[in-house]
Amino acid sequence: MTFPLEIIFNVLVALILLAYWGMTFVILYHLTRFGIGVQPKRFAAIFLLGSVVLSVAAIIFFMNIDINLFTLQ
Numbered sequence: 020m021t022f023p024l025e026i027i028f029n030v031l032v033a034l035i036l037l038a039y040w041g042m043t044f045v046i047l048y049h050l051t052r053f054g055i056g057v058q059p060k061r062f063a064a065i066f067l068l069g070s071v072v073l074s075v076a077a078i079i080f081f082m083n084i085d086i087n088l089f090t091l092q
Contacts, residue, residue: 025086032081036074043070 043066050063 024090028086028089036077039074040070043067 047063047067050059050066054060054063
């Protein structure tokens with residue numbers, strides 16, 4: 020049983036995004052939970068906004084990739 024290249028590539032990208040958001044959650048949690056004062060919470064908000072923008076950009080760029088170009092002809 021073989022899987023098409025598209026499925027393997029999509030699962031790999033989904034796992035990378037899942038790991039990225041897992042690490043982002045850990046960073047945000049520690050900044051907001053253990054940060055003293057207002058400054059770490061502001062930094063966490065900016066970090067969250069940047070993470071969302073980077074994730075949306077990565078998803079848009081991934082949707083524009085033609086996976087069939089990666090196959091050997």
